[in-house]
Amino acid sequence: MSERSSPVALALVVVLTTSAVSLGAGVVAADSQVVVQSVTVDPSSPRVGEDVTVTATIRNFESSTAAARINQVSLREGGRTLVTADSPGTLGVGGTLELPLTTDFRTSGRKDLTLYVYGQSADGRVFNVKYPVSVSVNERDSDVQLSLETPTDPSTESRVNVTVANGAPTNISNLKLTLSGPNATVDDARRVNASLSGGRERVVEYDVTFDGPGTHPLTATLGYRDQDGDRRTVSESRTFDVDPPTVDAELDAEVVRENGTARIDASLTNFGNVPLEEVRLHAESGGETVARELVGDVRIESTREMSIGESSLPAGPVTLRASYEANGGRHETTTTVDFSPTTDGNITLTGIEVSPTGGSIRLAGSASNTGETAVTGAVVSVVGTERVTPVSPAKDYFVGNVPAGEFTSFELTARLAGNRTDTVPIRISYIADGEQHSRVVEVALTDTGGASAGAPSGAPERDGPPGGGGFLGVGRIDVVGILLRLAAVVVVGGGLLYWWNRRGDGDDDV
Structure with missing residues (x-):
């Protein structure tokens, strides 16, 4: 919008004289010469609804012999008065009066106006002056703006985003937005919304199918009502360079x-x-x-x-x-x-050590979860047999919960009987993935006091190394072997004693 004022050509008024003219006769007394010297319009190209000021410069020429009083100045469009100023002042000989008149226009286009000046000379005679004014009124710049864009390079099937921005300080209402193009098919092309607050924007997404690659225009049009309830329309167009379709x-x-x-x-x-x-x-x-x-x-x-x-x-x-x-x-x-499916939780006995304790043995080790899920409620216990008896203080042991890949220590106590006790059966019970599991494993005893978890119960008994066993409940004892060794010692000892005694008797005879 230009802020410069445009001068309007000076119009001279022919002064007519007469005798005994009554008030309002439309002539000027011979002793005053009043003219509209110039008119400026600011802004020079106003918009619809914008204030525009028409400033008139009124002059009483030096050639006049008396002052002139200005009674009224008005600006008219046809027969309609736009604005009036009453009794703006008196012009002395050679005096000038600048009078601003402010109005606005509701429609655009060229406005042919007339400035009227009514006055009275010092001797009571009246006069009037007319001055033409032309104003070009433009459409009001919309505070509502539209923009079109695609989030990716446009192709034959694209998403087009239309942004509606309300730059006005007040709300707009009854929004109706459409998107169209001569070579495009728009899904759900017409959208409606109740309102958009001042200073806010909204993005509306459209799915658009273009007829093919190339240059294709799209136009977005928004109809809405402004704060005064007036229906207004704004449009925005953009041309898109559409690429050939690629499936990847x-x-x-x-x-x-x-x-x-x-x-x-x-x-x-x-x-x-x-x-x-x-x-x-x-x-x-x-x-x-x-x-x-x-x-x-x-x-x-x-x-x-x-x-x-x-x-x-x-x-x-x-x-x-x-x-x-x-x-x-x-x-x-x-x-x-x-x-590979998940392996259920599984308890395995590892690192078992066997040591004598009083008349029984103590088995200490780890209950290890070798599965991929946690187990709960794990319990290990000694299984009683003809050769193995669970005894206190640890006939069984509550291991509890064992996370996947973790272990928990335990200990058990048992008494062994017989000379061929190679293994101790231990029952393992636990819950994994909501199912109850229970099995018996054989823990093999060794000469060193260590042990290992063997096959489940029911596997054939195997001969182990000699030693250990039922004597005091520790390891395995070969009773027959011991007796044979003791007999051999007795026989050898008796023979030596007999030989020694015989030798003594022979010495006495000599």
Whole structure:
């Protein structure tokens, strides 16, 4: 908007004289010469609704012989008075009066106005002066702006965002936004909204299909009501350079283990410039479909993530197949992963040491969870047999909860009987993945006091190394062997004693 004032050409008024003119006769007394010397308009090109000031310079020429009183100055458009100033002042000989008159216009276009000056000379005679004024009124600049853009390089199927920005300090209401183009199909092209606050903006997303690659224009048009309730319209156009369609998708997958479970996480990424629609994911193993899912559309330059739970998947190679609609055809992308189900929690006895304690033995070791899930309520206990008797203070031991990959120490006490006791049966009970488990393992005794968890109960008894055993409940004792050795010692000792005595008798005879 220009702030410069434009002068209007000076209009001279012919002064007519007469005798005995009554008030309002439209002539000027001979002793005063009043003219409108100039008019300025500020701003020179006002907008609709904007204040515009018309400043008139009124002069009483030096050639006049008397002062002139200005009774009224008015600005009119046709027969309609726009603004009036009453009794603005008196002009002396050679005097000048600058009088501003401010108004506004409700419509645009060229406005042909007339400035009227009414006055009276010193001798009581009246006069009037007319002066033409022309003003060009422009449409009001809208405080509401539109902009169009695509989040990615435009292709034949694109997302177009229209931003509506309300730069006015007040709300606008009854918004109706449309998007159109001569070579484009717009889904849900007309949108309606109740209001938009002053100083705020809103982004409206459109899905647009262009007829083909090339240059294509789009026009957004917004109709709304301003703070005065007047209906207004603003439009914005933009031309897009549309690329040829490209279908390019990538499917990635991996096995994820967490919280005691395993799953396959897959992601489908759209590297092309057209959206992937009606996406379906199939998991196949051994030529059969073991799982399938419906997946949402994948926009341009975006990724959609999917998961398949362990309950649907067998062990071994699993092929994932993603199929989708793109650029008017059906496409698919595949990848393969090697899936291993989660190993349930499993308690194994490790690091067992055996030591004598009074008339019994003490077995100390670790209950180790070698599975991939936690176990709860674990208990180890000595199983009584003909050769093994559980005894206090540790006939059994509550191990409790054992997380995956962890262990808990325990100890048990038992009494052994017989000379061929090689193993101690121990029962292991626990809960894993909601199921109760129980089994008996044979802990083999060794000469060094150590032991190892052997086969489950019922395995054939094996001969171990001599030693240990039932004497005092420790190890294994070969009673027959001991007796034979004692007999041999007695025989040898008796023979030596007999020989010694015989030798003594012979010496006496000499």
